Amino acid sequence: MTAYSELSAHFGRVSALSNALGILHWDNAAVMPKGAAETRADSVALLDVLRHGMATDPRVGDWLEAAANDDGLGPWEKANLREIGRVYAQDTALPADLVEASSKATSACEMRWRKAREESDFAGLLPYLAEVLRLQREAARAKGEALGLGDYDALLNDYEPGGRAAKIDALFDDLAAFLPGFADEVIAAQARRPKDEAPQGPFPVEKQRALGLRMMAALGYDFERGRLDVSTHPFCGGADNDVRITTRYDESDFASALMGVLHETGHALYEQGRPRAYLGQPVSAARSMSLHESQSLLIEMQACRSKEFVAFAAPVMRETFGGSGPAWEADALWRRYTRVSRGFIRVDADEVTYPAHVILRYRLEKALIADEMPLADLPAAWNDGMKALLGVTPPSDKVGCLQDIHWPSGGWGYFPTYTLGAMTAAQLFDAARTADPDILPAIGRGDFGPLVAWLRANVHAHGSLYETDELLTRATGRPLDAGVFKAHLKRRYLGEG
């Protein structure tokens, strides 16, 4: 066997373990009975240890070295080596005692966070969060040294390979300068028109589910390789060839589950569209978290909050729920699905105000990792940032700096990918429509074929063959900038351009 084929067989096994973990995770969230939590945690912890042991097997380093001299490899194989090298460098950068300490600290902090959020008690969380932050800094330094990156970039790299804070700063500063004034304008304009009534429920779960399944089918989701289920926190997960999404239903508002299903279907189309010939190999993986989020936002925000989609969907909704009257007209529904308002909670935010929530978190976590700000000052800094970026001040830390699980659970460096994803979605959708002008009209007829074909060819089928910047440049003609996203917002929300 060549060194390359050893590597490929080895990572096929790593992937078989990851797939098992993916199913256990889905099970945990969607169907597991409560009393199984501890038993399940033991199984997952063991599989994690086994997976980590395989991924950091010292033979991988030897094989990588030997395979570097293999002249017979094609572009996919070379890209696979690059990705294996990246994953190996990441996985071996941290000493085992730091991994263990981090895992314990985040478990304890996450548990404490649930109570602290409930009680709006930042002081109670502080020592736990301080320990998590301390270990994140340590990890950032260790990874940074191994990979030749600055501290924050080293954390970012786990989610956004090749991502750099310096680039994100420029993109986010651009947006931050634009958004507050723009949101004011949109909110004022929307306030001038009469408010649309909401469709009146209740909307039975079974009918909502049927609507979701119908839309998933229209989008080209492959039900032979996936499922739709229910969980408290909707997600897209599962395994290769088994891409499962979840949603949650609110019987008084069918739009929340529907938009959630469309969002997760965007993620799922990416996962189902990854190159099948390389499934199991790192080169087949989704390119980055920003690109993943771009696929969900492209479907949910770009495609499915368009007037064209709502014109197609409105009769389907009326038929599903037996709705009639002005609230069920496409125009009225569209205005509801593009309503902008200033809120405290990120996950409830609309397309216009969402980036402000993300930029705030990005700036704060960068300052905390760089030790430029005491952690104890977080609540005040949070509220100042909300005032500056969104014009509102949270009445409590519960709906302020305690609302997200990311920091307590050790997900530092993740937040910026949400808004990078929103910008990427706008840029990709714009390029797709330019390449095929029938894309939006087809969506108006309920036909996502042209859009999904473009995404398959330009994004999904590439897996991790290219770096994010190169993929985006190939697909859209240039690297990411904030321009298309801003133009999209102006067009949709102020009718400009």
Next chain:
Amino acid sequence: MTAYSELSAHFGRVSALSNALGILHWDNAAVMPKGAAETRADSVALLDVLRHGMATDPRVGDWLEAAANDDGLGPWEKANLREIGRVYAQDTALPADLVEASSKATSACEMRWRKAREESDFAGLLPYLAEVLRLQREAARAKGEALGLGDYDALLNDYEPGGRAAKIDALFDDLAAFLPGFADEVIAAQARRPKDEAPQGPFPVEKQRALGLRMMAALGYDFERGRLDVSTHPFCGGADNDVRITTRYDESDFASALMGVLHETGHALYEQGRPRAYLGQPVSAARSMSLHESQSLLIEMQACRSKEFVAFAAPVMRETFGGSGPAWEADALWRRYTRVSRGFIRVDADEVTYPAHVILRYRLEKALIADEMPLADLPAAWNDGMKALLGVTPPSDKVGCLQDIHWPSGGWGYFPTYTLGAMTAAQLFDAARTADPDILPAIGRGDFGPLVAWLRANVHAHGSLYETDELLTRATGRPLDAGVFKAHLKRRYLGEG
């Protein structure tokens, strides 16, 4: 760490892997999308290899040797050592190449069997089944040598630790002498009374499910540590603290799913009742397959086809399905649930004729393992046996020797446990009712508390602390014999005694 605590920690990890495999197996049968089959097979195969590698780790042998001299161990710890030793001896008895060859041969044979059964083509299956049989014989010899057992006993030992063909021969010969004449008598008696009408459907799945859940709750099934779902072949599986059962629904006959749910709930009560303090250790495992089957048959056959249970259940059934009229009277329902008939298919057989199906298979597989009969003669020998034991001749091998998956899939030595289970169920139920005469009257009131309390104390809570014979002797005063089972049949079906 002592050798014992090393062993205990090690088998805790083996069990964490087994639990993961249990959940993947459930997922496969209950919810997995079709297109995931290959990916899933890779994950399961890898976890199987890892589990086998851990279970046969040579350190286990060393620890076992060292722990044998540990004077500080209590009875549970000593029994745990005995069980670890048994599992280790079983798992290490087979050379790796035989395990692999057997796994390949059974995969191929199972696949060929689906087609052969469909086409009633025994000749087409023959070479595949011959290879499986050849490897089973080889495995039997290897295990037999390692464990000091005869060939068939060595296979039986995997399912029925301590079981011996010589004992089973005596029990089954006793039954085989009794059953044909007894079945004739019952069938003649039942033919003399007018046939009861069946309740008329359709019976919607949701209502059947609600009825099943209600009965599970009455039986004391713990929903915090399990679920009820649907699969083609009903089973009880999952993991420690996560004991899941499945059923399948027939909208024209609610009794099939209901009796199936009661049966699997019997298995599940055993699993949920195993000693919690030792979960994850071999000593906490269910004692044997015959004892497992005794728990399902005790609930389904002994308790839930009693007049008392049907008197309690009939009004619940009428309420669930809105049924009324003579077909819904408790007496009429009870006569349907105890109807005896001669059929070709084991899984459709009633309590009286079922043992004949099993005895036939047991005698044939024993002769085949001993090489006392050419495999090519199986169809003729099968049909002769059916005629002798049941008085019917299958019109084709499809409903004859091709009906079961056990032999193609390598489950040689399993069949006798079904009927050992039926006899054990009768003996345990009889002892329980003697110990607590309120058990049956309570069931008539829908209260399974007294029965389950007795089973918990006398069977479930013991796990694998005792050998099967000892457990049964402690619970009923004597080892297994066919007497109580025969008395039960005479009482229920001919009103004798």
